[in-house]
Amino acid sequence: MRYQTGFLNHFASEAVEGALPEGRNSPQKPAFGLYAEQFSTTAFTAPRAENRRSWLYRMRPTTEHARFELYSGASRLAAPDGSHTTPNRLRWDPLPLPERQVDFVDGLVTYGGNGGPSEGGIGIHLYAATASMDARAFQNSDGEMLIVPQQGALLITTELGRMDVPPGHIALIPKGMRVHVDLTDSPSRGYVCENFGAPFRLPDLGPIGANGLANPRDFETPVAWFEDAKGAFEIVQKFNGRLWTTTIDHSPFDVVAWHGNSAPSRYDLARFNTFGTVSFDHPDPSIFTVLTSPSDTHGTANCDFVIFPPRWMVAEDTFRPPWFHRNVMSEFMGLVHGEYDAKEGGGFAPGGASLHNQFNGHGPDVESTHKASEADLKPHKIDNTLAFMFESRAIIQTTDFAMNGGLLQSDYDACWSGFPKARLPE
Structure with missing residues (x-):
């Protein structure tokens, strides 16, 4: 093709040949x-x-x-x-x-x-x-x-x-x-x-x-x-x-x-040229935006299409998965293949989806958090994965099928259960 x-x-x-007119968009004949x-x-x-x-x-x-x-x-x-x-x-x-x-x-x-x-x-x-x-x-x-x-x-x-x-x-x-x-x-x-x-x-x-x-x-x-x-x-x-x-x-x-x-x-x-930090603290996920549909509020999109492709992670003293966050944008995520680095070990499968609506806390699960916190931070390539987000400035309303169609996971919240409490000095 x-x-x-x-x-x-x-x-x-x-x-x-000859079907496209020259000089006039709508010629008489x-x-x-x-x-x-x-x-x-x-x-x-x-x-x-x-x-x-x-x-x-x-x-x-x-x-x-x-x-x-x-x-x-x-x-x-x-x-x-x-x-x-x-x-x-x-x-x-x-x-x-x-x-x-x-x-x-x-x-x-x-x-x-x-x-x-x-x-x-x-x-x-x-x-x-x-x-x-x-x-x-x-x-x-x-x-x-x-x-x-x-x-x-x-x-x-x-x-x-x-x-x-x-x-x-x-x-x-x-x-x-x-x-x-x-x-x-x-x-x-x-x-x-x-x-x-x-x-x-x-x-x-x-x-x-x-x-x-x-x-x-x-x-x-x-x-x-x-x-x-x-x-x-x-x-x-x-x-x-x-x-x-x-x-x-x-x-x-x-x-x-x-x-x-x-x-x-x-x-x-695969032609997306991924950018990231080479010092510390990974950048916001907006660095992965492929396409954007702007809104009447400058810098706040009607919709962003964001991907998480294979890439190198090299930053030092850095929590490398997406951090815990609450934000104004609502995030609908899908997975084309592989595993998403903030949700390893099943649950988020290729062809599946997740939704985190605006200002509701989300981030890596307990296992991914522990693994990232204790990792020996050498250069590491996240490979064999392709996740994406449709991200919107407004609440994403769900349909009856989404909520009652038999595919909604009832135990999703459990992936954030069991975080140990921080230990403050006496």
């Missing part, structure tokens, strides 16, 4: 009888540096469809209403793989979120799928989607091209873009952050300087690819928290050429 590189670059791509369509994921008047839009040249306009009706499938997507939300620290076992044929759309299940399509915030979903999507596409009109596969690779067909997304990679799908998900290594399981706020972008580097963390050149955007196919094709749209459906008589992936900067992309998390 071919890709173009550079996050938020202005790209131009054509699957048929596009080549080959194609239709010009502008796809905008920011307001027309957004500042130039923040404006995201692409011009698509397709075989048929997207206006050609019947009325949308409410989806009657077995969807477990939900908008949490706060009735199941507690201050308790929560942890879940991995989402089981279905015993029947379930595709990406029907395999999604909501664990929590905050806000909504009109006010910003995030939705947090997990998915477990055993089948590729049939003749259907999924369009999320509520939010941008950050997809984190944990098991099984995905082949994601978008209107602008196709992306292979195995575990260890992420996919970023613009709000409103249609996608079709095939399983190339069935079954598949993973996580989805639905971003209702400002589009994800790379964080500012500040004192780090020009280089480090995620680099723009490592984000890969697909080249134009189209499908000229007739037949019934279902469009499932998430709109205002509910799923709707309609049917068209052709493949929706008929974009022959496009140019612009509102485009899907994938990123290999």
Whole structure:
């Protein structure tokens, strides 16, 4: 598969030579009888540096469809209403793989979120799928989607091209873009952050300087690819928290050429350039931010996507795992593979999840604390692990499934039981 590189670059791509017009975005007569369509994921008047839009040249306009009706499938997507939300620290076992044929759309299940399509915030979903999507596409009109596969690779067909997304990679799908998900290594399981706020972008580097963390050149955007196919094709749209459906008589992936900067992309998390201290006291976890969705409060994100990849620990006289903390951000954590260094010895398993809502104390368990306190601090590499967080400034409300779906661990608090009391001098 071919890709173009550079996050938020202005790209131009054509699957048929001569399909992309030169000098005019919407010419009177596009080549080959194609239709010009502008796809905008920011307001027309957004500042130039923040404006995201692409011009698509397709075989048929997207206006050609019947009325949308409410989806009657077995969807477990939900908008949490706060009735199941507690201050308790929560942890879940991995989402089981279905015993029947379930595709990406029907395999999604909501664990929590905050806000909504009109006010910003995030939705947090997990998915477990055993089948590729049939003749259907999924369009999320509520939010941008950050997809984190944990098991099984995905082949994601978008209107602008196709992306292979195995575990260890992420996919970023613009709000409103249609996608079709095939399983190339069935079954598949993973996580989805639905971003209702400002589009994800790379964080500012500040004192780090020009280089480090995620680099723009490592984000890969697909080249134009189209499908000229007739037949019934279902469009499932998430709109205002509910799923709707309609049917068209052709493949929706008929974009022959496009140019612009509102485009899907994938990123290999192994390319993240991790920074840390070489003296003492490890830095805040914000040093691991891959992508951020800013809010109207400068420096306080609507959502941060943070990873904890393999890395060297070299600081002296330092408690190396994450310290005990209470903070304004709410943290939903997942594990792609391996063990998380603050929760060793089971409980937090690949495909599982945990939630520490704002201002509720958390940190390493008793065993990890004792091990880190007594460690001979030589250079040490944390290896064979990949954990991540969806971190939000607002309380993450949980759904009925999250609290009563049979995966919530009732004994999570026990990992913090048994800390010896500090011994003060007489």
